[in-house]
Amino acid sequence: MAVRKLEKSEWEEYFNNFDKKYREGQIPAKEVQIEIVNDEIGDQVETWWQPLVGLAYDPKDDEFEVAAERHDHLIHKPAEIYVDEDVDGSIKTVEVVQEDGTKHIIKLRTPEALPEK
Incomplete structure (x- = not known):
C-alpha cells in the first residue's frame, strides 16, 4: 500500500483500533524504532528496536504516544500524521509532524524468529 495522511478526526479511532487488534493478537508482535528529524539536530535515533507496547492519540491532551518496552515517547500537539501500511493492513511506518516541522x-x-535448537 501507499503512504496516506490521516485526518485529525481519524487519529484516535485509527490508533485505538490498531491497539485493540495488537493486544488481541490479530496483529503479530512488533518492534519499534523512533527517529526524530528537525533542522537543529538533524536525524537522530531516539530509541533502537525494542518491543512495541502500543500506539495512541489522546485528543484531550492533544498528544500522540508511542509506548515501547523500555521507552515512552510523547509527541505534544501533532499537526499531521501519515501512515505507511502493508498489504495486510498492518502499519510499517508512522510519521508524526509537529507544527515546527519536527518529524x-x-x-x-x-521481530525475527529465533532459530530452532
Missing part, C-alpha cells in the same frame, strides 16, 4: 518517524517491524 517523529516511528518504524515498526516483526
Whole structure:
C-alpha cells in the first residue's frame, strides 16, 4: 500500500483500533524504532528496536504516544500524521509532524524468529 495522511478526526479511532487488534493478537508482535528529524539536530535515533507496547492519540491532551518496552515517547500537539501500511493492513511506518516541522518517524517491524535448537 501507499503512504496516506490521516485526518485529525481519524487519529484516535485509527490508533485505538490498531491497539485493540495488537493486544488481541490479530496483529503479530512488533518492534519499534523512533527517529526524530528537525533542522537543529538533524536525524537522530531516539530509541533502537525494542518491543512495541502500543500506539495512541489522546485528543484531550492533544498528544500522540508511542509506548515501547523500555521507552515512552510523547509527541505534544501533532499537526499531521501519515501512515505507511502493508498489504495486510498492518502499519510499517508512522510519521508524526509537529507544527515546527519536527518529524517523529516511528518504524515498526516483526521481530525475527529465533532459530530452532
